[in-house]
Amino acid sequence: MTKEIERKFLVKGDAWRTLAEGKTYRQGYLNSALERTVRVRTAEGKAYLTIKGLTVGATRAEYEYEIPYDEGEAMLDSLAEKPLIEKRRYKIPAGDLTWEIDEFLGANAGLIIAEVELKSEDQVVPKPEWLGDEVTEDSRYYNANLVKKPFAHWRYER
DSSP, X not given: XXXXXXXEXXXXXXXXXXXOOOEEEEEEEEEEETTEEEEEEXXXXXXXXXXXXXXXXXXXXXXXXXXXXXXXXXXXXXTSOSSOEEEEEEEEEETTEEEEEEXXXXXXXXXXXXXXXXXXXXXXXXXXXXXXXXXXXXXXXXXXXXXXXXXXXXXXXX
């Protein structure tokens, strides 16, 4: 088992766009319970099945396995909760860290989140100028919750 330690931030401005090329991801959830998620993701001709445990602080258990691409696509189309998460991911190296910026499409268009994986929860994170507010502990920004309540619906509650 591996542990995922991840912090999430909103992104402001467009300065980050010149730092990397984006790749398109499709992902869906076969289970999105609070205690565990089971996700299928496809990108660039590969597919993965990922199981994640309950997030405590910024840490959770994570297991990931590559699966046949055509089976991943079939699971997304026939088994996954809808709407699917569709996004462009940009990977931006910064020292020893790599920022992953997700520009959401479809039902979550308009939402842009930067994530960084850490070695420990207390690791110091230098913050680029395009980083906005931290949303690590705001469950609305979890991908599994963006399926249940897409970003497009948020504006009606503000």
